[in-house]
Amino acid sequence: MTDFKNHLSFSRKEQFALIGLLFLMLVLISLNLIPDLFKKTPAFSKHQLDEIIALHQKEVDALKDKKAIENFDAANPDRSVIEQKLNPFPFNPNNMPEESWRKLGLADYQIRNIKNYESKGGKFFRKEDLKKIYTISETEYEILEAFIRIPSTGNQRIARASQLSEKETLKEKPAEFSKAKPKVAMVELNKADSLQLIKLPQVGPWFAHRILQYREILGGFVAKEQLREVYGMDEERYLNFEQFIEVDTTLLDPVQINFAEFKAVVRHPYFSYPLTKAVFNYRDRKGMIQNFDQVLELAPTADSLSPYLKYYVKF
Numbered sequence: 001m002t003d004f005k006n007h008l009s010f011s012r013k014e015q016f017a018l019i020g021l022l023f024l025m026l027v028l029i030s031l032n033l034i035p036d037l038f039k040k041t042p043a044f045s046k047h048q049l050d051e052i053i054a055l056h057q058k059e060v061d062a063l064k065d066k067k068a069i070e071n072f073d074a075a076n077p078d079r080s081v082i083e084q085k086l087n088p089f090p091f092n093p094n095n096m097p098e099e100s101w102r103k104l105g106l107a108d109y110q111i112r113n114i115k116n117y118e119s120k121g122g123k124f125f126r127k128e129d130l131k132k133i134y135t136i137s138e139t140e141y142e143i144l145e146a147f148i149r150i151p152s153t154g155n156q157r158i159a160r161a162s163q164l165s166e167k168e169t170l171k172e173k174p175a176e177f178s179k180a181k182p183k184v185a186m187v188e189l190n191k192a193d194s195l196q197l198i199k200l201p202q203v204g205p206w207f208a209h210r211i212l213q214y215r216e217i218l219g220g221f222v223a224k225e226q227l228r229e230v231y232g233m234d235e236e237r238y239l240n241f242e243q244f245i246e247v248d249t250t251l252l253d254p255v256q257i258n259f260a261e262f263k264a265v266v267r268h269p270y271f272s273y274p275l276t277k278a279v280f281n282y283r284d285r286k287g288m289i290q291n292f293d294q295v296l297e298l299a300p301t302a303d304s305l306s307p308y309l310k311y312y313v314k315f
Contacts, residue, residue, distance in 0.1 A: 134209035219253035
């Protein structure tokens with residue numbers, strides 16, 4: 001019996017070893033039962049993070065729209081739109097990098113015209129010389145004028161010569177209007193350059209520039225009657241050359257109304273600010289606009305819409 005008890009008894013070292021083994025087993029069992037306590041979960045999933053970023057961007061866009069509406073002058077909508085587009089700062093227009101013109105708020109087509117002017121030897125001696133760029137409107141020039149910085153070169157004779165040359169070029173001579181020109185070639189309005197337009201009766205350099213400027217903003221002409229909308233055009237002048245005009249409507253560049261940016265739409269002569277705002281509100285709430293009838297429904301007053309508008313909308 002004593003031998004049997006001796007077999008079942010443990011020495012002190014064996015007792016400690018057994019206790020340690022039992023403790024280790026308890027720890028392992030506990031780890032298996034509560035594994036979630038030791039797993040690190042990310043603060044946000046990728047999906048949640050995308051939602052947070054999208055919400056933040058929407059708030060930023062809303063603040064921009066709110067600021068634009070607060071600064072908008074309903075009494076002078078055209079100027080207000082241009083003021084929101086431009087970001088004026090002091091600048092010297094001579095040989096200014098393209099990126100600086102973009103920061104100023106000018107469009108790519110305007111920058112191209114400036115660089116073409118410079119490549120042909122053109123220089124800006126005075127602030128008013130910026131008006132030589134026909135794609136820069138009177139309102140845009142008025143806003144930028146205070147920020148133009150042209151260092152004095154001391155060569156006033158060159159500047160005066162430039163002024164005289166400009167005045168002589170733009171000067172209209174009434175006596176020439178009464179002269180019958182031997183042959184006047186037909187001019188396709190959407191492809192014509194300034195040299196072709198100048199050859200038309202009573203169309204001098206100033207009106208040629210205005211016509212090209214308006215064509216650029218419109219995206220092309222659909223009818224020669226639209227020339228009556230050109231700034232400064234009078235009926236007598238128009239009737240003297242309209243018989244020599246033809247229009248190729250396949251050259252139109254309509255507005256992609258479902259994809260264009262706000263600035264690109266509102267600068268079009270046939271899109272008022274309220275109509276543009278209504279179009280973009282519809283796009284945000286309901287999605288794409290399907291046809292021109294929906295555009296008419298969005299217009300504050302259909303009577304104020306140009307009959308040519310439908311030709312400039314692409315879905």
